[in-house]
Amino acid sequence: MIGLVSSYPNAASFDIIKAALPIGVGIASAVYLTAKAAANAGYGTDKSVPTVSLRPGDSTHDKEYREDQDAFVKRCEEECGPTFHLYLFNKFMTVLSGPQIREVFLNESFSASDALDDFTNMNTFLDSMKKSNKNDDLRIVHDLVRDNISPNLPLFTPRIVSQLEVNLEREMATFPEKEGRKLVEEPLKVLQEMSAYVSLTDYLYRSVATVFMGFEVAKSRKVIDTFIVASIDFGRVLGNNRRSVPTWRSYWARANYAILNPLQVHVQTLVEAATPIILERRRLEAEAIEKGVQWDRPDDIMQRLLDNFDKYGFVDLEDVCGHLLILILVSVHTTSDTSTNLLYYLAAFPQHMDKLYAEQQEVLDAIQQEREKERQELAQKGEPMRDDLDPTHDRDLSAAAIKRMVHMDSFVREAFRFRTERLILAHRARKDITLSSGVKITKGHTVIVNVRSMHQGPEQGDEVDEFRPWRFVGKPKSATKVGTDFLPFGMGKHACPGRFIAIQELKTIGVLMVSKFSKIEIQDPSKTKQALLVNLGEPCITGLMFTSRQ
Numbered sequence: 014m015i016g017l018v019s020s021y022p023n024a025a026s027f028d029i030i031k032a033a034l035p036i037g038v039g040i041a042s043a044v045y046l047t048a049k050a051a052a053n054a055g056y057g058t059d060k061s062v063p064t065v066s067l068r069p070g071d072s073t074h075d076k077e078y079r080e081d082q083d084a085f086v087k088r089c090e091e092e093c094g095p096t097f098h099l100y101l102f103n104k105f106m107t108v109l110s111g112p113q114i115r116e117v118f119l120n121e122s123f124s125a126s127d128a129l130d131d132f133t134n135m136n137t138f139l140d141s142m143k144k145s146n147k148n149d150d151l152r153i154v155h156d157l158v159r160d161n162i163s164p165n166l167p168l169f170t171p172r173i174v175s176q177l178e179v180n181l182e183r184e185m186a187t188f189p190e191k192e193g194r195k196l197v198e199e200p201l202k203v204l205q206e207m208s209a210y211v212s213l214t215d216y217l218y219r220s221v222a223t224v225f226m227g228f229e230v231a232k233s234r235k236v237i238d239t240f241i242v243a244s245i246d247f248g249r250v251l252g253n254n255r256r257s258v259p260t261w262r263s264y265w266a267r268a269n270y271a272i273l274n275p276l277q278v279h280v281q282t283l284v285e286a287a288t289p290i291i292l293e294r295r296r297l298e299a300e301a302i303e304k305g306v307q308w309d310r311p312d313d314i315m316q317r318l319l320d321n322f323d324k325y326g327f328v329d330l331e332d333v334c335g336h337l338l339i340l341i342l343v344s345v346h347t348t349s350d351t352s353t354n355l356l357y358y359l360a361a362f363p364q365h366m367d368k369l370y371a372e373q374q375e376v377l378d379a380i381q382q383e384r385e386k387e388r389q390e391l392a393q394k395g396e397p398m399r400d401d402l403d404p405t406h407d408r409d410l411s412a413a414a415i416k417r418m419v420h421m422d423s424f425v426r427e428a429f430r431f432r433t434e435r436l437i438l439a440h441r442a443r444k445d446i447t448l449s450s451g452v453k454i455t456k457g458h459t460v461i462v463n464v465r466s467m468h469q470g471p472e473q474g475d476e477v478d479e480f481r482p483w484r485f486v487g488k489p490k491s492a493t494k495v496g497t498d499f500l501p502f503g504m505g506k507h508a509c510p511g512r513f514i515a516i517q518e519l520k521t522i523g524v525l526m527v528s529k530f531s532k533i534e535i536q537d538p539s540k541t542k543q544a545l546l547v548n549l550g551e552p553c554i555t556g557l558m559f560t561s562r563q
């Protein structure tokens with residue numbers, strides 16, 4: 014069949030084959046797709062891999078996939094087995110399932126960054142914000158997160174909590190109330206209606222800005238606005254992931270970011286906001302040195318990057334701010350999306366709200382008692398009271414307290430397992446690769462991961478197509494533990510380094526929501542399934558109603 018294909022490389026031939034589709038769908042669609050593929054850069058030439066047939070009337074697999082991802086993937090597996098070709102997202106790709114997935118993440122010749130750039134022009138977008146570390150596959154950004162954010166979660170958690178609490182209360186006050194319920198119609202509408210987007214995610218930006226750039230910079234309305242506008246742009250770039258991007262549009266986008274550089278204005282805003290603060294910090298440091306006292310070094314990420322300027326190869330402050338902006342974009346876009354989605358799970362399964370609330374009260378009671386015991390022991394020994402045992406902080410949502418809330422952790426992991434898109438995490442081959450199964454992937458060809466084969470596979474236990482929030486309680490499977498059985502953060506060397514702070518933030522939001530609201534409801538219950546399975550980065554399709562605990 015492939016032999017035939019090479020004689021149909023042009024558009025006219027596609028049309029002839031398209032016309033033949035209703036007659037012999039199985040054969041004709043495979044020929045049609047393979048012909049399309051032959052015209053596609055990086056076409057995988059492994060003839061042993063079958064191509065999934067097209068539904069009558071379809072010219073790619075997109076429509077059927079979008080209608081019901083589970084049913085589509087099941088059909089593909091039944092028809093072709095665990096490895097197959099299909100035409101999705103404007104690309105002819107090889108889908109890999111089960112144990113083969115590990116090879117995608119562990120073989121450095123497969124590049125997620127190249128595939129993402131192919132779909133979205135992401136590398137040009139990100140490179141336009143920085144002066145150093147260009148074309149490095151996000152290696153330095155990975156290191157920045159690994160070295161400066163993940164090890165400091167206990168320090169950052171109280172800051173995130175206090176910002177979230179204050180801003181959540183302020184934001185909720187702005188929504189209309191009806192019969193004791195607050196209606197939030199558009200918890201996250203990313204692309205077009207910016208004002209709705211701002212209202213709920215503002216508090217996330219502020220909490221993240223505090224961690225990244227310190228309290229002083231986070232106070233600036235201009236800085237928060239710049240994060241929001243840059244993030245909407247970032248969302249647009251990412252959104253291309255699921256659209257057909259004509260080549261001319263791709264060239265235009267690359268030229269726009271590389272030459273016109275619209276993101277520079279955001280970098281400049283950060284530079285302007287950061288400069289007086291950095292100068293004041295320098296003055297205080299010099300003063301402390303002169304007096305021979307210890308300077309109380311600010312512990313935000315900006316200070317850490319400045320302290321390690323040479324280590325990360327930065328060129329100037331603009332470059333540091335460019336890297337900070339990238340960190341903020343990659344973190345806020347993902348966490349605002351996933352935390353909003355988490356609220357829909359709390360709403361769709363209201364029977365679990367009380368269990369989660371009881372758990373947090375038990376954990377906080379236990380911590381309070383332990384701290385009281387420590388205070389009594391110190392008093393009995395006649396030793397001075399330690400500052401960290403101040404009773405006003407006994408019931409704080411510390412990193413340690415959140416870590417003990419194992420049901421919340423399992424709920425979050427299960428929401429990720431249940432929701433994660435079934436075909437995702439595309440990788441492009443940087444050279445010819447032969448998988449252990451013997452399947453050959455040609456240089457330049459793209460493979461995509463069949464997440465369903467693992468997330469809905471037998472190793473997940475019973476009722477894999479159901480949402481079972483306590484599935485992971487008592488198991489060594491925390492929400493940050495990646496592997497082939499849990500792929501929302503990828504795995505291997507490039508596994509998301511931000512997952513520790515992301516999960517911490519998600520659990521914090523979950524805990525705050527459960528403590529403040531006794532009930533969350535989906536505005537249009539007929540859209541519940543759709544709301545739970547919405548793809549990362551896509552807008553919410555219905556609102557939420559919140560009933561306060563008081």
Ligand code: HEM
Binds near residue numbers: 155343500508510516
């Ligand atoms: C729920 C939120 C998040 C999700 C679902 C998510 C998901 C992912 C995924 C799937 C990857 C690709 C992994 C791979 O190629 O194997 C990734 C990479 C990355 N993520 Fe996240 N992420 C999230 C939050 C964050 C946060 C908060 C940060 C920063 C603080 C971050 C920083 C990064 C970086 C720097 C990379 C590139 C790693 C590399 O290529 O070496 N992410 N993320």
